[in-house]
Amino acid sequence: MYLETPPRLIETKIFSAMPDKFRRKDVRTDWADANRPGAPTDSFIEGPSFDRDGNLYIVDIPFGRIFRIAPDGEWSLVIEYEGWPNGLKIAADGRILVADYMHGIMELDAKAGGIKPVLTARNSESFRGCNDLHLASNGDIYFTDQGQTGLHDPSGRVYRLAPNGRLDCLIDTGISPNGLVLDPSETVLFVAMTRDNAVWRLPFMMDGSVSKVGRFCSLFGTSGPDGMTMDASGRLFVGHASLGHVFVFAPNGELIARVKSCAGPNCTNVAIGGAKKDRLYITESATGSVLVADIGGL
Numbered sequence: 001m002y003l004e005t006p007p008r009l010i011e012t013k014i015f016s017a018m019p020d021k022f023r024r025k026d027v028r029t030d031w032a033d034a035n036r037p038g039a040p041t042d043s044f045i046e047g048p049s050f051d052r053d054g055n056l057y058i059v060d061i062p063f064g065r066i067f068r069i070a071p072d073g074e075w076s077l078v079i080e081y082e083g084w085p086n087g088l089k090i091a092a093d094g095r096i097l098v099a100d101y102m103h104g105i106m107e108l109d110a111k112a113g114g115i116k117p118v119l120t121a122r123n124s125e126s127f128r129g130c131n132d133l134h135l136a137s138n139g140d141i142y143f144t145d146q147g148q149t150g151l152h153d154p155s156g157r158v159y160r161l162a163p164n165g166r167l168d169c170l171i172d173t174g175i176s177p178n179g180l181v182l183d184p185s186e187t188v189l190f191v192a193m194t195r196d197n198a199v200w201r202l203p204f205m206m207d208g209s210v211s212k213v214g215r216f217c218s219l220f221g222t223s224g225p226d227g228m229t230m231d232a233s234g235r236l237f238v239g240h241a242s243l244g245h246v247f248v249f250a251p252n253g254e255l256i257a258r259v260k261s262c263a264g265p266n267c268t269n270v271a272i273g274g275a276k277k278d279r280l281y282i283t284e285s286a287t288g289s290v291l292v293a294d295i296g297g298l
Contacts, residue, residue, distance in 0.1 A: 001217070001255040007248070008257040010293050015281060016073035018043055018288035024063055031062040031084055031101075034148075043288040046227065047088035047098075047132075048271040048281050056273070056290065057096065057110075058283060059085035066098070066108060069290065079113050087132030087143070087179075087227075087269075099130040099143050105161070122167055128157070132179045132227060132269075136186055139163040142170075144177035150195035151175055158191055158202070170202060170210050179227035179269065183251075184234055190216060192225035192238065199225055199238060199249075217253050219243075227269030231277070235298065239267040239282060246270055246282055248298065257298060263287045 001007075023042040032041040045067075047059040056069040057078070066078045066085055083106070087099035096108040097118065104120040104127050118141075121127065128147025135141060141161040149156035156174030161167050170189070171177075175196035182189055189202040189210070201216040216236075219225055223242035230236050234251040237259075244265035248257035261267050264286030271281045278296030283289075 003254055005256075007255045008298075010257055010259045010295065010298075012259060012262045012282065012291040012293045014263060015290045015292040016069055016075065017290070018045065018060075018067075019075055022060075022065075022067070022075060022077065023288065027063075029062040044285045045283045045288055045290070046086060046269045046285060048269055048283050048290065049088050049090045049096075050271060050273050051090050051096075052094060054273075056271070056281060057088055057090065058290065059088050059098070061086055061101070068110070078110050079108065079115060081115055083115075086130065089133055089135050091135050097133060097135065097141065099133045101129040101131065101146075104130055105133065105141065105143060119161060119167070122159075122169075131177065134180050134182060134189075136182060142180055142182070142189060144174070144180055144191065146174075146177050146194075149174065149176050156193075158189070160208075168208065171213065174200075176224070178225065179239070181228045181230045181236070183230060184232060190228060190230070190236060192228055194224035194226060194241065197221065197224040199228070199236070217247075217249055217255070219247070223266075226267070227283075229270050229272055231272060231295075237270050237272070237280060239270045241266050241268055241285075243267075246280065246293075248295075257295075259293045259295070261291060263289045263291060267291075 054071045084101040098106040105118040131144045131146040133143035145157040156177040158170045176194040178194045179192040199216045202210040221242040226241040236249040244261040246259040263284040266285040269283045280293045282291040
């Protein structure tokens with residue numbers, strides 16, 4: 001995973017943890033029964049994304065909740081609804097989009113505390129279970145339809161939804177497609193394939209289709225890569241859902257750093273923040289904590 005220099009170790013600290021008043025202890029949910037059988041699940045947070053005021057939005061999948069965490073770490077509930085919000089991204093214009101495992105692609109009105117569908121089906125067929133999304137500069141929405149796919153059923157899908165409503169299926173052979181991100185030139189899409197324990201690289205052709213798809217990197221563990229982000233230099237930050245790390249890869253695929261969780265092992269999603277874009281925020285789902293690391297020296 002590296003050529004000459006071992007990856008740099010970057011420590012984390014807890015930015016903020018879910019307050020006890022929001023934790024649903026000893027409450028059984030269908031989502032937890034399917035995804036965390038037997039494990040106590042008072043919350044499962046993912047989807048960190050910053051708004052223009054520096055507030056961090058996150059989702060709580062099993063209980064259909066979306067929270068806003070102020071810069072001082074204070075939590076407030078934005079909405080609770082009948083759904084499983086999984087991924088969340090905030091566009092440059094402030095629009096908040098949600099990949100909901102139960103419903104599809106949704107849009108959140110944070111001020112009114114409402115949520116409405118954007119896309120719930122393709123050709124009258126419901127999605128298998130949307131997991132995460134990424135917003136391109138031209139307004140395209142890239143999202144993964146993961147469901148319960150894996151090595152036993154490599155049929156996960158990756159879609160692109162254009163502002164005019166056109167929906168393209170980029171691949172339909174994904175092995176649990178999860179987090180995704182475009183490179184700075186927006187000519188390559190990276191997709192975390194959780195149950196393949198790898199990140200796939202999807203280059204775009206001139207007509208917008210993908211070809212020559214390959215594995216950018218391979219990992220290990222009982223789970224796999226989950227949420228991802230990329231900085232302006234093209235370095236890929238990959239949260240791993242069982243190894244308690246975020247792995248940082250150079251544009252050539254070399255592992256250059258590992259960001260170690262100071263809490264639990266489930267580093268699910270990541271977001272870059274801070275005035276100088278030198279802080280990495282990580283949702284650690286097992287403990288309901290948001291971690292932060294200084295990445296300014298990379």
